[in-house]
Amino acid sequence: MAIVYSNENVKHFAEKFLNETEENKYKAIEEIKQWLDTLPHLRAKKDQASILCFLRGCKYNLELTKKKIQNFYVMKGERTEWFVNRNPRVPEISELLQLGVFVPLRKFSNNKLVVIIRTAAHDPKVHKQDDVFKAGKMVLDVAIQEYFENATVFGICAIFDMTNISLGHAKQLPPSTIRKAVFAWQNYYSRPKQLEFINAPTFINVVLNVFKSFMSDKLQGRVKVHFSGLESLHKVVSKEILPFEYGGNDCSMAELVQYWNQKVLQYSDWFVEDEKYRAQV
Template identity: 45%
Template sequence: MSSGYVCQLPEEVQRYAREVLGETDTTRTRCLDELKRWAEENPHLHVRTEEKYLLPFLRGTKFDVEKAKIKLFNFYVMRRDRTEWFENRDPRLKEIQEMLKMGSFVTLKKTFENQLVVVIRPTFHNPSIHHMDDVIKTGLMVIDVAVMEEELAQIYGVIGIIDMTNLCFGHAKQMTPTRIKNIVNSWQNFHCRPQRIQFVNAPSYMNVVLDIFKSFMTPKLKSRTFVCHNGYSAVTELMNKEILPRDYDGDGESLEELGEYWSEKLISYSDWFVQDAKYKAGIEIKKKTKSWFSNCLVMPTTQMFSSASGIQRTTSSEPEEDAEFIRESLDNLKKWTEENPNLHIRNEDKYLLIFLRCCKYDLKKTKERIKNFYLMKRDRKLLFRNRDPLSREVQGLIKMGTFFVLKNNHENRPVVIIRPTIRDPSVYTLDDVVKSGSMVLDILALEEEYAQIYGIITIVDLTNVSFMTVTELSIPRLKYMVSVWQNYYCRPQQIVFINVPAYINVFLKIVKSFMTAKMRDRIQVHHDSNFSLTNVVDKKLLPPEYGGEGETIEELANYWSDKMISYSQWFKEDEKFRAE
């Protein structure tokens, strides 16, 4: 097969393509022929085999044919699976026209250093009227046309300016991890290379969403992503004034004018979109083997997982103890602590025994857990410094019942109830909650041997989640909270989330992604406000506020307030035990 493509690009552009992409007449012809043969051998993918459609994928992979095949495979499977973006692509649809005319997704008429400039404003729509999928669908239609008409975009790539002005909670709710993952997947498998992704007008609390975006990116794309919290100064510093729209203090057409231009442009392509709709993978195409395209599917560094369907108890027997075995294990640990003086470990028997029981007397695991615990005490200053039970934040949170333990155990397991969303986040931070809670757990582990042996049941009540609370849930903070759970000396046997708003699933999935498989299996999530905790804990033990017959939350809160104050000297002494 011979190539019918005739390159008419300026010599300067051809030289760039040759030096950077490895594109020559010979290479182009050979690679196009190879892709056409591959497309014929994979008819169920329904690939557009005209050279003008294949060439962008080759240029996007620097003429690595195998990578181009992977990208084509992902692209056409995406067109099949993302029906919300690739079905009914009628430019005259009301939602598409409204997206275009408000300037939600446009390209500038002039390139910057030969790169196509795309402006995306995903937060300009009213989330009660339009959906984020409307923005994405419209944008992918714009990109289809722009890349066909502007060959420079295929060679030099694209700069994306993402303007987060007017971000509200309604927009944030639409940005689920699954949707973010699919967006990043489209960026990385579309037929143009993103050279820079510049977020502008990003409020500080937007970091939560940005962290999710980055978790799905390849290292290369992550290195090309930048965030400007100070208006749009990053754009005006980067690009020439004559290129930029007036909305960004430039001399170019306004985004509204560009929106009108793209409205008319897409309508002129109406027949093309009708014809193009048939090019997508057929249902015969299932997942390829991992070895075939393991490097192309966009997966987070840490996988996202769905909620467990129920609570699982430990299936292995509890550790068997005898005096001789305990002594032998404790002596081994003490010798190890002496060999590691920089960890500054409390090596009294009662403290080491807690870790041994937690790890079922596996000495290797016990040493690792102890090491992680004392490193955590050193590194998490907000949690492990100034642990004064009389401080305003600790007393305030404990007395309002943010973190407490029931007085009686359920099937030998202490029951911890955490209510992190009842506080005023402008007064008490999430770190304050974790700090107060860790102090409660310290006392629990010291006083209640059943907690050491049988583990604990944790109830997390997410009633009344506020927008300000959501802004605290950065990925680093969620990660260290899980680390505290997994390295503390009480084994969580059941973790039950109740009164969970649907939009909090975003953060629960992130939390789970940092957990061990065993811990994930012990989680249960309940969105129904009518769910009764009596399904988990004996009614006689629960506070009346949860349909039980036990002491009230106020009584339990006062009990734990007094209990913590009685440990004031212990907390003061304990602060010195941490790794150097």
């Protein structure tokens, strides 16, 4: 099956920045597939698109790709609290989806998929942090499937809205949990290219320093805190694609939340099938 680009610009970008060419693409996919055949305990997906995600994220470095694939499927096997029973209809997940803890946009920033992560939209007395992570990853998986090219070729711009963050929220993120979260960011099948923090409290650097201690140097360099308000954010993410709650000219957050809630429900069978693909640990 041929992997088709939406236009020539995408093809040129993939070749220039990801080392993806017609010559190496299918050869690399086949090599990774044969390697996965020797590791049945990983129970990894072997279709072209699934392998392609990791190749693009590692710029076709085969050894890095293999390491990331192993890390990803072992993580799925170990983090059952995030990757098992991903049912969007159960109350603890449905409530978080309706709160909009993780909301992708439907327009792109320099072709990157943009997601707004509302770190304090949930009540820490009611909702478990693991369920917040589970709901967020469910929405992310759906968004990657829906916008495969943008997410895997150009990567992801994450906007962390820290409005109303409290001590209760902070207590849900001990260093052990932060380490797991950062590991997931760095080993998922899409690349975080921007980490933009807005509406941050004065103690943000204390929290971020813990996060950064688990990040690669490259990922640390992608973190930016916007202390001067939304005007600073608009310099790196256009107002044209942002919801009006963030000073933008697009639709409302409520519309986006409703849209993605429906999308996630449509992927219910996909989540059941996806759960099969995780390492035996």
